[in-house]
Amino acid sequence: MTKTLGKFAGRMLLVGCGNMAGAMLDRWLAAGLDPAQVAIVDPFAAPREGIAHFASLADWSAADGTAEWVMLGMKPQQLGEVAGDLAPVVQGDTHLLSILAGVSLADLAARFPAAKAQVRILPNLAARIGAGVSAVASLGEVDEAAVTALLKPLGTVVALADDSTMDLVTAFTGSGPAFVFRLIESYAAAGERLGLSADDSLRLATATFGGATALLESSGEKPGALAAQVASKGGTTQAGLDVLDEGGQLVALMTNVLRAARDRGRELADIARGDG
Incomplete structure (x- = not known):
């Protein structure tokens, strides 16, 4: 060994x-x-x-x-x-x-x-x-x-x-990779809808998410601070961020995703105990 x-x-x-x-x-x-x-x-x-x-x-x-x-x-x-x-x-x-x-x-x-x-x-x-x-x-x-x-x-x-x-950790990190994969898949699908080839869009999406995650981990900075470094007032990035941030919809969506996964974990626990 x-x-x-x-x-x-x-x-x-x-x-x-x-x-x-x-x-x-x-x-x-x-x-x-x-x-x-x-x-x-x-x-x-x-x-x-x-x-x-x-x-x-x-x-x-x-x-x-x-x-x-x-x-x-x-x-x-x-x-x-x-x-x-x-x-x-x-x-x-x-x-x-x-x-x-x-x-x-x-x-x-x-x-x-x-x-x-x-x-x-x-x-x-x-x-x-x-x-x-x-x-x-x-x-x-x-x-x-x-x-x-x-x-x-x-x-x-x-x-x-x-x-x-x-139960929350199960949803957050256990199920988390599937949620990230779906986000990348959706990002790539949006690129394809707007004119990229399917292969190019997926390669670019994968590299973009991977590079951003690596930068976040190595920099020691908060995600919001790094987003601000990419964005400039009135620029293309800020236009996209304005859509993501509108009405807190993205945080609300992810909260609902995690809540559904967490609650299903609790249901599975009841079944495992014979309560469900």
Whole structure:
């Protein structure tokens, strides 16, 4: 194992390995995680070289499966059907990791009370290239060094005091890349409507958003200050900003977007608890 994951040891079981869990796993493998340390339980996940793959928890258990680290990566709605078979596996030496939207630490503790620690992680898809954001909150006797070693290769790590704001963080950073992709797509579509070719418009939009984000991150300045540096009174940029800023419509739109995503996370939590 490389120094990148040098403080992470033990065996890991991934219960569900869809887009997000798969992106995390691929990044960990690229950072030096030994495939022999990992097993996947997911009948639909693509096979990965060197990693044991099982269609069900029963199959994994029959193969004498053991793991000190278990990560829940399936759909939140599946928690109820998975918990009964998984709870006997999650014992006093097990760290339970969860990326399930809407499923709180309290929910995890109720389902898996014997776990050494419950760790709720909210990553996003940019983890695939090590540029993601992972918010994390935990309960129990957490091996902080190992959790940090596991999450740092994914990108920025933000430790939360508790998970009370995690539904909003789920919407804000977890769903956020999809919202940014849609904004870029819409920006490119507008350029195409006004006369650019589809290919040129998408390339220009992607580079513009990427460059602006990189400048914002490196400059240490506020977005509004940088916007003011681009705009001049009576100029083309200011004309466009006047449309964006009219009536606070852009902030209102983004607030509604985040509210809808946050509220859906809460609905998923109710379903996972059996309340919905």
